[in-house]
Amino acid sequence: MWIVCLAISTLFLLLIPAVILVNRAKERKKPCTQRKAVGWVYILLAGVALSSVAMFFPIHAVQAGLMRETVGSLEPLTVIGSILRALALSIFSTLQIFTAGAEFELVREGTACLQGCLAQYHGFVASLLYMVAPVFTFGAVLSLFKNAISYLRYYVIGRGKELYVFTEMNDRAMTLAEDIREKKPRSMIVFTDVYEENSENNYELLDRARALHAICFKKDVLALRFDRHRRSKEMYFFAIGANETENCSQAVKLIERYRHREKTNLYVFSKGVEGELMLNAADKGVMRVRRVNEVQSLISRLLYEEGEELFRFDKPAINEFGEKRICALIVGMGAHGTEMLKALSWYGQMDGYALELHGFDRDPMAEDRFTVQAPELMSKRYNGVRIEGEAQYTIRVHAGTDVQSVAFAKTIESLPHTSYVLVALGNDELNIQTAVYLRMLFERMRVHPVICAIVRNSQQKEALGGIKNFRKQPYDIRFIGDLKSGFSAAAILHSDLEEDALARHLKWGNEDEFWAYEYNYRSSAASAIHMKARIACGVPGADKAEEALSQKERDAIEALEHRRWNAYMRAEGYVYSGSKESSSRNDLGKMHHNLVNYEELSEEDKRKDSAVGTQ
Numbered sequence: 001m002w003i004v005c006l007a008i009s010t011l012f013l014l015l016i017p018a019v020i021l022v023n024r025a026k027e028r029k030k031p032c033t034q035r036k037a038v039g040w041v042y043i044l045l046a047g048v049a050l051s052s053v054a055m056f057f058p059i060h061a062v063q064a065g066l067m068r069e070t071v072g073s074l075e076p077l078t079v080i081g082s083i084l085r086a087l088a089l090s091i092f093s094t095l096q097i098f099t100a101g102a103e104f105e106l107v108r109e110g111t112a113c114l115q116g117c118l119a120q121y122h123g124f125v126a127s128l129l130y131m132v133a134p135v136f137t138f139g140a141v142l143s144l145f146k147n148a149i150s151y152l153r154y155y156v157i158g159r160g161k162e163l164y165v166f167t168e169m170n171d172r173a174m175t176l177a178e179d180i181r182e183k184k185p186r187s188m189i190v191f192t193d194v195y196e197e198n199s200e201n202n203y204e205l206l207d208r209a210r211a212l213h214a215i216c217f218k219k220d221v222l223a224l225r226f227d228r229h230r231r232s233k234e235m236y237f238f239a240i241g242a243n244e245t246e247n248c249s250q251a252v253k254l255i256e257r258y259r260h261r262e263k264t265n266l267y268v269f270s271k272g273v274e275g276e277l278m279l280n281a282a283d284k285g286v287m288r289v290r291r292v293n294e295v296q297s298l299i300s301r302l303l304y305e306e307g308e309e310l311f312r313f314d315k316p317a318i319n320e321f322g323e324k325r326i327c328a329l330i331v332g333m334g335a336h337g338t339e340m341l342k343a344l345s346w347y348g349q350m351d352g353y354a355l356e357l358h359g360f361d362r363d364p365m366a367e368d369r370f371t372v373q374a375p376e377l378m379s380k381r382y383n384g385v386r387i388e389g390e391a392q393y394t395i396r397v398h399a400g401t402d403v404q405s406v407a408f409a410k411t412i413e414s415l416p417h418t419s420y421v422l423v424a425l426g427n428d429e430l431n432i433q434t435a436v437y438l439r440m441l442f443e444r445m446r447v448h449p450v451i452c453a454i455v456r457n458s459q460q461k462e463a464l465g466g467i468k469n470f471r472k473q474p475y476d477i478r479f480i481g482d483l484k485s486g487f488s489a490a491a492i493l494h495s496d497l498e499e500d501a502l503a504r505h506l507k508w509g510n511e512d513e514f515w516a517y518e519y520n521y522r523s524s525a526a527s528a529i530h531m532k533a534r535i536a537c538g539v540p541g542a543d544k545a546e547e548a549l550s551q552k553e554r555d556a557i558e559a560l561e562h563r564r565w566n567a568y569m570r571a572e573g574y575v576y577s578g579s580k581e582s583s584s585r586n587d588l589g590k591m592h593h594n595l596v597n598y599e600e601l602s603e604e605d606k607r608k609d610s611a612v613g614t615q
Contacts, residue, residue: 259285
């Protein structure tokens with residue numbers, strides 16, 4: 001019995017590092033934001049506890065009379081009772097050594113019957129367990145103390161400050177929190193659902209949180225109460241976890257809890273339609289709620305800040321109508337590429353310009369997938385057809401084309417007037433490689449388009465800024481879409497685009513509707529983006545108030561605005577309702593009665609175009 005119990009005790013100790021290594025290997029296969037492994041401290045705790053029970057069992061078994069020479073004469077029930085008693089006492093002794101309440105005399109007296117190597121080895125194992133076990137008890141107490149400190153810091157210090165609460169601690173949340181801390185040094189930052197996991201990424205995030213003097217709670221954001229936060233202070237919630245379904249679920253419950261509190265803001269990070277539907281249906285009260293679609297935000301911000309370059313080239317190609325030819329390429333029809341192709345279809349609607357868009361993707365079904373999302377945009381009735389008073393563009397999706405194929409190079413060579421390129425292949429390394437390759441191809445063609453490539457890694461983006469070849473010739477490639485620029489207070493909380501979009505919306509609606517419905521928010525943002533481009537392109541009357549327009553300017557602005565609006569609505573998936581009566585509009589079916597030629601609009605609807613289309 002002594003040998004078997006010591007062997008089991010030793011086995012549990014040896015299993016500890018093996019279980020830790022297996023657990024770490026398993027978790028490393030998961031994305032960092034999804035690692036919720038059992039910490040190594042808990043594995044050690046379990047191993048030491050089981051090893052201690054096995055070590056104590058023969059001592060208490062002997063004291064209970066379970067010896068070789070006597071056990072045979074005992075009744076079976078007596079034997080079972082003695083075994084259970086020995087096991088219970090072993091567990092009790094184990095609890096005592098974890099609290100440093102057990103004396104080693106118990107082991108010394110209990111092993112007096114042993115001799116030689118067995119006695120020495122048992123003494124060694126017991127000494128090791130007596131030394132190690134209390135350390136874990138101290139660790140557990142320290143953990144509870146840490147949590148108590150977090151609560152104390154919030155209630156004593158945080159309640160009187162502007163509060164920013166993140167539902168999870170990950171790279172996106174930390175990047176945004178760091179920028180908020182820089183802009184708002186006196187604010188209080190809180191991370192919830194924080195566990196000290198055994199991973200390098202987690203340790204780095206915890207170090208960054210400490211540098212921000214942030215409060216970290218282990219509990220979920222819904223298990224914490226911020227109802228008593230000072231009413232005069234703004235409170236911001238960020239549902240920013242890796243699981244978008246969980247973000248939306250948390251957001252709905254946060255709205256239910258805080259919708260009657262003024263100065264409360266909720267940002268829900270979600271790309272799927274599920275988030276839009278759930279948030280539209282929620283009764284938000286006085287709470288300001290916004291869904292953040294990272295892909296749409298990046299494209300909108302890019303066009304708002306730098307999009308005017310689409311209309312600027314050194315040697316423009318002129319078509320038979322005297323218009324400058326815009327030829328834009330989207331390399332990669334994933335989420336970013338698809339969003340950009342849709343956006344350019346309406347952004348490129350400008351007097352004096354002819355728009356040509358080319359999308360490339362390795363998927364042979366790429367064109368079908370895009371057409372399903374925007375059927376009327378790709379319809380042969382409009383795509384590539386010149387109709388006065390209608391949106392004018394040519395869109396071609398080159399499906400089944402690999403960027404590393406000869407076919408791709410030949411297609412690029414057949415587009416000598418390319419003026420703008422976005423590379424969005426879903427992989428930083430491939431995006432950089434393809435952008436450099438395209439610059440080489442265009443240099444051979446003696447053209448120099450704007451080339452943008454998406455690079456998510458902020459450090460890599462900074463390192464690539466202003467890259468040159470060995471002859472010091474600049475590649476002139478712009479790297480966009482990194483975490484640092486995308487997850488900043490300026491991009492998400494206090495955006496110039498958002499302010500302009502609200503001003504656009506107030507020309508025909510009220511502020512509550514702007515925040516309540518994403519349709520209004522996105523539509524107004526598109527209008528603000530295009531307005532900035534019109535002014536930059538010198539469209540007559542674009543920088544004037546509506547009442548200051550001449551009749552010629554009014555007519556031109558109304559026609560241009562309707563062209564843009566038609567392209568925008570079709571890019572959003574809308575189709576003509578089949579009737580010019582407003583009653584035929586059906587937003588569930590994405591059908592609209594005004595998706596017609598400008599000349600077919602009523603005078604009232606034309607006036608709406610001139611109101612929205614001016615300063």
